[in-house]
Amino acid sequence: MLFENVDFSALELPAPALKLREEVREFLKAEVAAGSFTPHLGHTEFDAEFTRKVASRGWIGMTWPRRYGGQERSYLERFVVTEEMLAAAAPCAAHWFGDRQTGPSLLRYGSEQLKQKYLPAIARGECYFALGMSEPNAGSDLASVKTRAERVAGGWRVTGQKVWTSWAHKAHAFFVLCRTAPDSGDRHEGLSQLIVELDAPGITVRPIRFLNGRHHFNEVFLDNVFVPEDRVVGEIGQGWKQVTSELALERSGPERYMTTFPLLVELIRRLGKAPDARAQEAVGRLTARLWTLRRMSLAIALTLDPGPDGERGAARATVDLATEAALVKDMGTFFEREIVDAARLLAAVEPTPDATDTFERYLAETIVSAPIATIRGGTTQVLRTLIARRLLGPLK
Amino acid sequence: MNAPDDVRSMLVESATRLLNDQVDQKMLDAAKDDGWSARLWHALEEAELPRVGIPEEAGGAGGTLSDLAAVLRVAGRFAAPVPLAETAMLSGWMLASAGLPVPRGPLAAGPAGDEVVRTRRDGRRWLVSGTLARVPWARVAARLVLLAQADQGAVVVSVDPARCAIRPGRNLATEPRDGVLLDNVVAEAAAPATNVTRSALRLRGALARALLTAGALERTLELAVRYAQERVQFGRRIGQFQAIQQELARFAGEVAAAVAAALSAAGAMERGSDVTLAVASAKIRTAEAAREGALIAHQVHGAIGVTSEYLLHHSTLRLWAWREEYGNEAEWATTLGGIIQKRGADAFWPAITTT
Numbered sequence: 001m002l003f004e005n006v007d008f009s010a011l012e013l014p015a016p017a018l019k020l021r022e023e024v025r026e027f028l029k030a031e032v033a034a035g036s037f038t039p040h041l042g043h044t045e046f047d048a049e050f051t052r053k054v055a056s057r058g059w060i061g062m063t064w065p066r067r068y069g070g071q072e073r074s075y076l077e078r079f080v081v082t083e084e085m086l087a088a089a090a091p092c093a094a095h096w097f098g099d100r101q102t103g104p105s106l107l108r109y110g111s112e113q114l115k116q117k118y119l120p121a122i123a124r125g126e127c128y129f130a131l132g133m134s135e136p137n138a139g140s141d142l143a144s145v146k147t148r149a150e151r152v153a154g155g156w157r158v159t160g161q162k163v164w165t166s167w168a169h170k171a172h173a174f175f176v177l178c179r180t181a182p183d184s185g186d187r188h189e190g191l192s193q194l195i196v197e198l199d200a201p202g203i204t205v206r207p208i209r210f211l212n213g214r215h216h217f218n219e220v221f222l223d224n225v226f227v228p229e230d231r232v233v234g235e236i237g238q239g240w241k242q243v244t245s246e247l248a249l250e251r252s253g254p255e256r257y258m259t260t261f262p263l264l265v266e267l268i269r270r271l272g273k274a275p276d277a278r279a280q281e282a283v284g285r286l287t288a289r290l291w292t293l294r295r296m297s298l299a300i301a302l303t304l305d306p307g308p309d310g311e312r313g314a315a316r317a318t319v320d321l322a323t324e325a326a327l328v329k330d331m332g333t334f335f336e337r338e339i340v341d342a343a344r345l346l347a348a349v350e351p352t353p354d355a356t357d358t359f360e361r362y363l364a365e366t367i368v369s370a371p372i373a374t375i376r377g378g379t380t381q382v383l384r385t386l387i388a389r390r391l392l393g394p395l396k
Numbered sequence: 397m398n399a400p401d402d403v404r405s406m407l408v409e410s411a412t413r414l415l416n417d418q419v420d421q422k423m424l425d426a427a428k429d430d431g432w433s434a435r436l437w438h439a440l441e442e443a444e445l446p447r448v449g450i451p452e453e454a455g456g457a458g459g460t461l462s463d464l465a466a467v468l469r470v471a472g473r474f475a476a477p478v479p480l481a482e483t484a485m486l487s488g489w490m491l492a493s494a495g496l497p498v499p500r501g502p503l504a505a506g507p508a509g510d511e512v513v514r515t516r517r518d519g520r521r522w523l524v525s526g527t528l529a530r531v532p533w534a535r536v537a538a539r540l541v542l543l544a545q546a547d548q549g550a551v552v553v554s555v556d557p558a559r560c561a562i563r564p565g566r567n568l569a570t571e572p573r574d575g576v577l578l579d580n581v582v583a584e585a586a587a588p589a590t591n592v593t594r595s596a597l598r599l600r601g602a603l604a605r606a607l608l609t610a611g612a613l614e615r616t617l618e619l620a621v622r623y624a625q626e627r628v629q630f631g632r633r634i635g636q637f638q639a640i641q642q643e644l645a646r647f648a649g650e651v652a653a654a655v656a657a658a659l660s661a662a663g664a665m666e667r668g669s670d671v672t673l674a675v676a677s678a679k680i681r682t683a684e685a686a687r688e689g690a691l692i693a694h695q696v697h698g699a700i701g702v703t704s705e706y707l708l709h710h711s712t713l714r715l716w717a718w719r720e721e722y723g724n725e726a727e728w729a730t731t732l733g734g735i736i737q738k739r740g741a742d743a744f745w746p747a748i749t750t751t
Contacts, residue, residue, distance in 0.1 A: 001614065002652040007404070009462035009663030012751060021749065087745050261745075269741035277730050280737060284729030287736055288680035291673065291748060292657040299656065327649040387648055388641030391621050395633045 003324055006299045017076045024084040027057060032088065039089030041260060041362050042369030043216050046170050047091035055125025060095045061103050068107070068115050069123030075305040079254065079298065086258040093167055093216070098122035098129040101250065102175050105193070109234030109242050114195065132162040132176035132196065132220060133243070140382045143187040143240060147178040147222060149194060155228040156180070156194060161221050168205050168218040173197045176222070177243055180236050191239035195231040196222065212353065212368045251377065252300040252325035257293045257332030259373060260339045260366045266359035267343045282342045289335050296328050323390045326383045333373040333380070340366045407448065407459070408466045414443055415474040424710045427477035431572040432536045437478045437502055446483040447498070454492035465607050465662030469655070472611025475710045477571065479504060479533035481604035487541035489600065494552035494587040501538030506531045508598040508722055513578065515544035515551050515586065522583040524553050534574035535562050539584065543592055550589035555581050567721070569713035599671060601722035602679040603661055609682040609718050610658040612711045613651045616693040619708050620644060623697050640696060647692040650685035657681040670750050676732040683719035690715045
């Protein structure tokens, strides 16, 4: 059964989260009023100055222990910050991966030294991470990574190629999933995670331009790059388990259904107070979808919250909501496109990338970025296969 | 806050056990002719389940609306051929809100649409008149609980269906949806309706159908998964084919969304926070899920699924009937969209985030 241990009817945000929401809204309102950023849809912008401001409010790494620069706040509070940032299309790229993925991984698997080195810097908004997962021949099939690390005196020598590495041209370091042992037949074995600084000798970063010419993707070449022993995350050979262990939160967060949300708000504005029944129905349907997705996402965040006694920052391992999380991503990314189509059909304007009207610009931005949401972080088809396997169990 | 509280877990467990023991294909087939199962009703009544969510002072078993919601989800899962939702969530609530005791036996409720029932005083009695179409379960009900209009204002009246002219009707799933003609029928009980309004009744009806739908979808998914595990074609279990897997995964998403929406809406109604947004969303989303889910369930089953011998149709017929009752997804979406537009763009995100 799905959502077995979740009590949806009782699911409510606690008072501190509601208070925090007001603080985040005030902050964003002031930033927008001051013209500190121009909201863009499609992909979040890299803005180190904005990231430092967010950090100064204590909203990066906010669930982490205080000793690593965190605030020891709940997942729900983090949920609130994330959804408010998305609703405002705030430029969060600089801290996105550190806050969401590498930080939690370090907390769970990193050595004390690595935690001390990186976590407080991420939380201060001064250290930016990228993710070195995909390779030319390892996309959805991540376990087929070929990048190799050879043991040498004092560490490892890494050689290979990573691809689709967002913001590698601006980040300080990236998590590299690589092979540290020859293929034993089980492709999930012999993989490890290393932190590689992006200014290390032997690293070359080349842009891969998105179809609209924008630069956030890169390919990263590693040519015999030396990585000190202490940059190994967790255990050698356990990389696969480490990479897949925290997927539930990543797959089910508001970023899986809210990246086109500001377009919906602008659509509502454009339609006016009393549009025709066709427009009302479309807006009503989208509202129902959003409301439901948010309830599902919220339920997962709340259920995985380790609670005050748990190890802050590491999701509760006892509850398995991986299937539900994959469902949120599948339906959420589909919903993001439904917004785009509804906006397109109801407004009937020719999309123009440099439009001065916000609605029209958002529409142009989201049409061209629409294909990517159902590809990154696990394609729809791979997710569905995973979901079905869990539903069906082993068949032979 | 997160784990279902113990009382509710026990309630769900005992409802599941009871329905699992009682409801089988034979009962569901028989209910197609009889309109319902009296035996199941008595078993449920013995377990006090039709009185969940009704205050004890009105003769109910106590418990919250969310407790009742959890029970209705289970009832939907088993396609229970009884007016559990109408008795506990609609009629019981109408009577208790008006300060009237809730009698034993199955109850029917109305009207939640445009129809008007009138009532007038005649000495100490209240006389009730009106014509109603498609009243759920009217012919098996012990009482019809109606929201009637009097010169003094709205009145909740309880009438004996034996005093009314009933024209039997049915929905797609052969559940009773009866025409009722009331011609100066003497009410068994009556009291001014304070919190009971037509729109509140419609919201509750929609919520009840959303909850039943969520449960029925869970059952259809269970059946489809089991079938895909067992059925062999082309020398393999059909669940081994990616084409089937993709459909089942999509189906699971619809079911998860329906469960999340329906139960969340019950919580919103219990707390009284933006009830229309929540219930409209739940009715829209569960009706959409019913559409997608029922079709995938049948597609996975192939031809066996469309026979009256196989269990699936008891659930899918209900899904197709319930999605129209108390407003289909287009009606609710138009209502909801109208409200959203009227409030304006800047009120949208705050409304979504009230819960």
